[in-house]
Amino acid sequence: MLIKIVLIAALSIFFLYFFGSSSKLRARAWQKIIILLLPLVGIASVLFPGLLDTIAQALGIGRGADLLLYFMIVIFLFFSARVYLKFREVSLKQDKIISRMALLEKELDKD
Amino acid sequence: MKKYPEVAVIIPVYNEGGFIAGLVHELLPLFGTVICIDDGSGDNSLAELRKTDADVLSHLANIGQGGALETGIQYALKNQAIKYFLTFDADGQHGVDDAELMIKEMRTDAYDIILGSRFLKKNAIPPAKKVTLKLASVFTNLTTGLHLTDTHNGLRIFNRAFAEKVDLNNFGMAHSSEFLDLIKRYGFRFKEVPVTIVYTDYSRSKGQPLVNSVNILFDILFNKKE
Numbered sequence: 001m002l003i004k005i006v007l008i009a010a011l012s013i014f015f016l017y018f019f020g021s022s023s024k025l026r027a028r029a030w031q032k033i034i035i036l037l038l039p040l041v042g043i044a045s046v047l048f049p050g051l052l053d054t055i056a057q058a059l060g061i062g063r064g065a066d067l068l069l070y071f072m073i074v075i076f077l078f079f080s081a082r083v084y085l086k087f088r089e090v091s092l093k094q095d096k097i098i099s100r101m102a103l104l105e106k107e108l109d110k111d
Numbered sequence: 112m113k114k115y116p117e118v119a120v121i122i123p124v125y126n127e128g129g130f131i132a133g134l135v136h137e138l139l140p141l142f143g144t145v146i147c148i149d150d151g152s153g154d155n156s157l158a159e160l161r162k163t164d165a166d167v168l169s170h171l172a173n174i175g176q177g178g179a180l181e182t183g184i185q186y187a188l189k190n191q192a193i194k195y196f197l198t199f200d201a202d203g204q205h206g207v208d209d210a211e212l213m214i215k216e217m218r219t220d221a222y223d224i225i226l227g228s229r230f231l232k233k234n235a236i237p238p239a240k241k242v243t244l245k246l247a248s249v250f251t252n253l254t255t256g257l258h259l260t261d262t263h264n265g266l267r268i269f270n271r272a273f274a275e276k277v278d279l280n281n282f283g284m285a286h287s288s289e290f291l292d293l294i295k296r297y298g299f300r301f302k303e304v305p306v307t308i309v310y311t312d313y314s315r316s317k318g319q320p321l322v323n324s325v326n327i328l329f330d331i332l333f334n335k336k337e
Contacts, residue, residue: 092280094174095174095175095178096280098151098170098171098172098174099170099174099178099181099182099185101170101171102148102168102170102171102182103168103182103185103186106166106186
């Protein structure tokens with residue numbers, strides 16, 4: 001049951017992240033935290049095979065594998081959003097460069 | 112002596128090679144400058160434009176009508192003789208008569224920007240397009256708080272004060288909303304006038320696919336982010 005709260009919270013955060021004005025520094029900081037934690041959790045679950053199952057049951061899910069799956073889905077959503085936003089940002093910058101270039105070339109033509 | 116020497120016509124051009132030279136020749140005798148921006152056309156648009164006496168700028172790749180307008184407006188602003196900036200579509204949907212009426216209104220100095228509306232007079236509009244545009248109008252009116260009948264019309268004219276505030280950072284089709292956003296933000300005086308939109312088979316084939324409305328909607332939503 002707890003998992004429901006966790007998932008809803010995570011997805012809400014995702015939604016806000018995507019549609020809200022995200023502080024880039026904060027986002028990057030969180031990303032670094034997650035990237036640091038992930039291998040640690042991975043190593044821990046390898047060293048202690050029952051670990052994921054224990055956590056899963058605490059949250060109200062049957063198996064550790066299911067927990068992993070939900071977790072992966074949420075991470076995937078964040079990752080996709082990140083990629084999309086970055087792509088858009090780069091695209092807009094490129095558009096500006098193309099526009100400025102057109103103006104500059106026109107300036108040069110005049111000489 | 113040209114009829115409207117203080118007016119710059121700004122025309123974004125994308126794959127209009129067969130048509131654009133004719134339009135330019137029609138406009139050149141009337142207006143101070145005719146500025147055409149080739150937005151990375153794949154056809155012979157650029158070559159055709161260079162044959163004319165229009166001021167031609169060229170994007171090395173396609174960035175969208177908003178981007179082309181931005182380039183054109185920035186270029187037009189450099190010419191201090193220009194008082195009014197008229198955006199005009201390259202595909203034959205707009206008429207010079209309507210433009211002339213809009214200039215007349217601008218010359219009274221009662222408005223900063225005048226927008227054309229195809230819904231203020233009788234126009235033959237394909238039903239699907241009509242519905243989409245009306246929905247877009249409703250949505251844009253909700254987000255901007257303005258009340259316009261046609262929020263996505265490419266025929267508009269504005270003065271220097273307005274032009275200097277233009278910064279179409281949302282290159283793409285949502286730029287129409289960007290203009291309205293400016294009106295709201297700076298309190299520019301505006302008016303809509305009825306214009307005729309001609310939907311020929313040619314312009315119909317060039318028109319936006321309705322599916323693109325989803326993209327535009329998304330762009331408008333994300334606009335607040337930038």
